[in-house]
Each structure stands twice: as C-alpha cells, then as structure tokens.
Amino acid sequence: MKIMIRNPFITSGYVSADYFCDRRFESEQLVREVMNGNNLALVSTRRMGKTGLIRHCFLFPEIKQGYYTFFIDIYDSRSLRDLVFALSKEILEVLKPVGKKALQSFWECVKSLQASISFDVNGMPSLNLGLGDIQAPATTLNEIFRYLEQADKPCLQQISGYVEKNVEATLRTYVQHCNNARFIFAGSQRHVMGNMFLTPSRPFYQSVSMMHLESIPLEEYIRFAGTHFKRAGKEIEENAVIAIYQQFEGITWYIQKVLNTLYDMTPEQGVCSVEMVPGAIRQIIDSFRYTYSEILFRLPEKQKELLIAITKEGKAKAVTSGAFIRKYRLASASSVQAALKGLLEKDFVTQEMGICQIYDRFLGIWLKESY
Numbered sequence: 204m205k206i207m208i209r210n211p212f213i214t215s216g217y218v219s220a221d222y223f224c225d226r227r228f229e230s231e232q233l234v235r236e237v238m239n240g241n242n243l244a245l246v247s248t249r250r251m252g253k254t255g256l257i258r259h260c261f262l263f264p265e266i267k268q269g270y271y272t273f274f275i276d277i278y279d280s281r282s283l284r285d286l287v288f289a290l291s292k293e294i295l296e297v298l299k300p301v302g303k304k305a306l307q308s309f310w311e312c313v314k315s316l317q318a319s320i321s322f323d324v325n326g327m328p329s330l331n332l333g334l335g336d337i338q339a340p341a342t343t344l345n346e347i348f349r350y351l352e353q354a355d356k357p358c359l360q361q362i363s364g365y366v367e368k369n370v371e372a373t374l375r376t377y378v379q380h381c382n383n384a385r386f387i388f389a390g391s392q393r394h395v396m397g398n399m400f401l402t403p404s405r406p407f408y409q410s411v412s413m414m415h416l417e418s419i420p421l422e423e424y425i426r427f428a429g430t431h432f433k434r435a436g437k438e439i440e441e442n443a444v445i446a447i448y449q450q451f452e453g454i455t456w457y458i459q460k461v462l463n464t465l466y467d468m469t470p471e472q473g474v475c476s477v478e479m480v481p482g483a484i485r486q487i488i489d490s491f492r493y494t495y496s497e498i499l500f501r502l503p504e505k506q507k508e509l510l511i512a513i514t515k516e517g518k519a520k521a522v523t524s525g526a527f528i529r530k531y532r533l534a535s536a537s538s539v540q541a542a543l544k545g546l547l548e549k550d551f552v553t554q555e556m557g558i559c560q561i562y563d564r565f566l567g568i569w570l571k572e573s574y
Contacts, residue, residue, distance in 0.1 A: 211431040212463035214456065217258035222431075224455075225423040226256050229416060233260045233387070236412050237270075237359060242378065242386045244400050247416035248553065249391040249562060250456035256416065257361045257387060270359040270385075271305075273297055277362060283370050284340040290347055291316060292332050305355070312350035315343045341373075348377045351384040358384040371399070375406035386411075418453025421445065428462055432475065439465070439475040446480045457564055460487060488569050495569050505542040506551075508533060510561065513552055514570045519559040 213222050233256065236243050245253050254274075261272045273293045277286055291313070298306045316336060337343055351358050378386055388411065390396040400407050425444045432439040443465065451457035464483040469475040499507060512531035513519045521527055522543060523536040533539050543559070546552045552559050561567040 210463055210466055211434070212428075212459050212466055213255075214460050214463050217255045220259065220262070223255065223259050224427040225419045226252070226259065229256055229414070230260050230263070232414060233257070234263055234266060236414070237385050237387070238265065240385070242411040243388070243414055244396060244411040245387060245389045245414050245416060246396045247391065248454065248555075249550075250454050251391075251416050251418070252455040253389045253391070253416055254361070254363065255455075257389065261359070261361075266359065270357050271297060271301075271354060273358065273360045275360055275362045282340075283344065283373060284334070284337050286370055286374070287340040287343045287347070288332075288334050288337050291337070291343065294347065294350075295332060308354065309350050312353070313343060313346040315339055315346060344373070344377065348381055348384075351381055354383060359387070360384060361387045361389055363389045372406040375410065379410065419455060421448050421453070424448055424458060432466065432469070435466070436471045437466070437469045437473055437475065439469070440477055442477040443475055443480055446477050450480075450484075451564055454564070484565075484568065488565050491565060492569065495566055498566070499570075502551075503542075503545065505534065505538050506545050509539055509542040510546055510551055511570055511574045513546075513559050514561045514567045515574075517560070520557060522559055 208218060208222070211222050217223070233243065233245070237260075245257070247253055258274075260266060261270075266272065273290075275289050275293050277289050294309060295306070298309055315338065316332065378384075388396070388400075399405055400409070400411055400413060402408060421444075425441050428439050428444045429441075444462075447458050447461045451461070461480065461483050464486055465475050465479060468479060468483060468486075502510065508531070509522070512527070512533060513522065515531070516527075519527065523539050525536075527533070528536065528539060543552070543554075547554060550562055553562050561570070
C-alpha cells in the first residue's frame with residue numbers, strides 16, 4: 204500500500220521508497236554484501252542518512268522475505284549488560300508480531316530472561332523486560348547468539364554506535380562464529396570506526412567490508428525536490444536546491460529540513476524561489492533559539508569560547524597552535540586541548556583529518572549571528 208503524507212521531505216525516521224532520495228548504488232552494494240555473507244561497517248559524517256539507507260534496504264524483497272531484521276542502538280551502552288539489554292529488547296519486539304512459534308524459539312534458547320516474559324490466555328506474549336532483568340549478561344549473550352544460530356530464518360542486525368573496548372573482543376568472538384546472522388555496524392565518528400575495524404591490534408580488524416556514505420549527488424536532489432513539489436501542484440527553482448545543498452555541504456538531514464520548511468511555506472500553484480531559502484533557515488533557527496541559549500548556558504566557559512572560535516573559523520585547523528589561540532584570545536594550548544576533548548565527547552564538534560567543525564550547522568549559524 205502506498206503511503207501518503209502531508210510533507211514529503213522526511214526529517215525523522217524512514218517512511219517508504221517514495222520519500223527516499225536516490226542511494227541506488229549504495230543500496231545495491233549493501234544488499235549485495237549481506238547476500239554474499241559479509242558483515243559490513245557503514246561510515247559517514249553525522250546526519251548523512253545511514254539508518255535511513257539501512258531501513259530502505261531492509262525492505263528489499265530479498266531481505267524482507269529472507270531475513271529477520273533487527274535495529275540495535277548502542278550509543279548509550281557502557282557495558283556488556285547494556286549491550287545485552289539492547290539486543291534482547293529488540294529481538295523480542297521484532298519477533299512478537301511474527302507469531303508465537305518464532306517467539307517460542309527465542310524463549311527456549313534464552314532461559315535467563317524467562318521471568319520477564321509471560322503469555323496471556325490466548326498465548327500472546329507480554330514483554331516486561333528491564334535493564335534489571337539482565338542478571339547474567341555473559342550468559343544471556345551466549346543464549347542470544349545460540350538463538351541467532353538456530354533461527355528458522357537468517358538474521359540481519361544493524362548495530363548503531365560503538366561498543367566499549369572491554370566488550371569489543373567478546374562481541375567479535377560471537378559475531379565471528381555466528382553463521383546464521385549478518386551484522387551492519389553504523390557509526391559517524393570516522394576515526395573511531397576506523398580504529399575499530401582497521402587497527403591490527405583491535406578484535407574487529409579486517410572482519411567487515413567497509414562502506415563510506417558520501418553526499419547524495421546534487422542533480423539527484425534537484426530531481427527529487429522538483430518531483431515532490433510538482434506532485435503537490437507547486438514548483439521549486441533549481442537554484443533554491445543548489446543554494447541549500449551548497450550551504451550545508453550536501454548533508455542529507457539539513458537539506459531535508461530546509462526543503463520540509465520551504466514545502467510548507469510554498470502555497471499550491473506557487474513557486475519556491477531561491478530568495479525564500481534564507482527565510483526558511485531563519486524560521487528553523489528561531490524554533491531552536493531557546494534550546495541553543497540553554498545549551499550555551501550549560502557549557503563550561505572554556506568549551507564555550509572554543510566552540511565559538513571553531514564556529515567563526517568554519518573549518519578550524521591546528522586549534523592548539525599559537526596563531527589560533529591568539530586570533531580568538533583563548534587561554535593556552537593545554538586549556539584548548541582540554542576544552543576540545545570535552546566538546547568532542549559531547550558531540551558539539553567533529554574532528555577529521557585534523558580539521559574541527561561544529562556538528563550542528565544550525566547552531567553554527569546562530570552562534571555566528573549571536574557572537
């Protein structure tokens with residue numbers, strides 16, 4: 204059934220192929236890797252659409268009909284227990300609508316979670332799993348992988364985030380020996396993902412196929428935007444799409460967010476012009492203004508000063524150098540180093556190839572205007 208929604212420029216989640224822009228080559232590559240029995244690491248800058256791409260591919264007939272598919276978000280996992288909880292909860296939620304037989308198969312393998320699952324008079328399961336139910340994480344993890352190995356269909360799992368180093372070796376051992384499941388690891392911090400999969404001393408070294416997700420080509424976004432405006436009896440100038448694409452360097456979420464706002468601003472039979480783009484961006488930033496003020500208020504002073512300096516610089520190189528410190532009147536190299544560490548840990552900035560940039564581009568615009 205074709206899904207119809209009011210605004211076709213999706214900014215959260217995945218709806219259907221109708222509202223998904225391009226990624227034909229990447230989709231074919233991802234599905235091919237999985238079908239050929241390979242595990243995969245999908246890497247990109249943040250908000251480039253990794254999860255959307257994976258959800259899109261999980262709906263391909265060969266995947267949807269042939270695999271159980273699970274989405275595991277472990278960004279907040281700090282221990283083996285957290286990881287096991289995330290795995291258990293997702294598998295239970297996916298199997299619940301499949302039917303009692305599929306859930307019973309999981310139930311029979313994962314004995315350590317029995318107290319958390321009950322069945323009503325009709326045999327339907329009731330799930331009450333909490334973190335406190337993971338009393339023996341190593342045992343439960345072993346049981347989960349035993350289930351994956353004997354499930355009636357092969358299993359395909361997306362794991363978003365990064366496991367702690369002390370968990371990495373344990374997970375690698377199970378992944379390596381599980382022949383009935385494939386794993387897609389998705390992450391945004393390239394140096395972290397690179398270290399995890401490309402460092403010889405790390406457990407996951409050379410255990411996956413690496414796939415880098417770059418920007419969707421500009422011409423594809425021009426076509427995509429034009430098609431959806433036209434379907435609603437509207438038009439959008441090519442220059443408007445070009446202006447958005449260039450300002451946000453082809454990062455998917457920002458393009459979608461601005462197009463979403465422009466689509467709403469453009470009346471039926473109306474034309475969205477390039478002159479409307481700044482107004483759409485202003486409307487978005489104004490909606491975040493209170494949030495941004497609160498974020499800045501909560502930041503330690505040294506981190507705030509460095510964040511503003513990086514934002515003004517745009518693409519900041521050598522932030523601990525004397526020249527950068529003097530230019531933005533920062534305290535010292537050591538204090539900048541400490542502040543940078545804090546900003547990286549909080550995901551306020553990204554650092555790739557020695558270049559620092561603010562992560563939230565809308566926040567960056569607000570900071571430039573405010574400071």
